[in-house]
Amino acid sequence: MDKIDHVLVIDDDRGIRELVGDYLEKNGMRVSLAANGREMRQVLEGGAPDLIVLDLMLPGEDGLVLCRDLRAGKHRATPFAVRELLARVRAVLRRTRMLPPGMQVTETANILAFGDWRLDTTARHLLDSEGTMVALSGAEYRLLRVFLDHPQRVLTRDQLLNLTQGRQADAFDRSIDLLVSRLRQRLRDVAREPRYIKTLRSEGYVFSAAVTAVDGPGQ
Structure with missing residues (x-):
């Protein structure tokens, strides 16, 4: 058998x-x-x-x-x-x-692809459609990873704080809004008509783009 x-x-x-x-x-x-x-x-x-x-x-x-x-x-x-x-x-x-x-x-899979972007999760590099690297701070990278690992799913501000900062998160901290704003700038996302990170009033944020995990060079 x-x-x-x-x-x-x-x-x-x-x-x-x-x-x-x-x-x-x-x-x-x-x-x-x-x-x-x-x-x-x-x-x-x-x-x-x-x-x-x-x-x-x-x-x-x-x-x-x-x-x-x-x-x-x-x-x-x-x-x-x-x-x-x-x-x-x-x-x-x-x-x-x-x-x-x-x-x-x-x-x-060490490459996460979405829209015109690719994130190398090994080197922590964000690359645009032309292969140009866009620098991310540690906090911006962690937030982007959370969004890419939970695409098309509503995440509250508290959830984003816990997932990016863990036990250090303050339940009354609204710095996540500033961090989202900075990440949108990195992704060249227009806040009024966002392609990637959308705001849901009284709920939180949702990463609206489809995400694909692919093998990078040498994998």
Whole structure:
């Protein structure tokens, strides 16, 4: 009897978590779900899965840190096509079976593309359509990463503060508005008719452009 591949899906968004899990199960895989690092470790206590689908922006713990700890993983920006995800999951599993015992595969996309822009998440470089690098401060980079990891999803000011500053965030701090304004300038986004970062009155902000994760040079 053929072995059934075991996939662990880690995402704090319940809807995405269950959507991916249901789709993979319907395509013949055994699936475990986790909303955070604690639940992930509980699953791992029962045995290592064949592959992990990991959201980078987990509450309380950085997904990249978890990925480095595991030394295995697969991540991409959302929303995404589940058929494409299934194809990539199967591709990684095929590569894993070809490796010697104990060796692991890590597949990560280090370029996030949106509109006329590309963000190199390894070098932390923002590149325009002509390949010209646009400098970002540390705070601007963190905010852009949050938006790119949560595209087309409403994020409140408090959520943006927590995701960019963590425990240092002040619930009454409105500096996030200034930071959004600076990031819009970097992206040459017009506030009155924004192409990328839209303001939702009394709600927060939404990154409206589609985001695609691609492999960069040398990947």
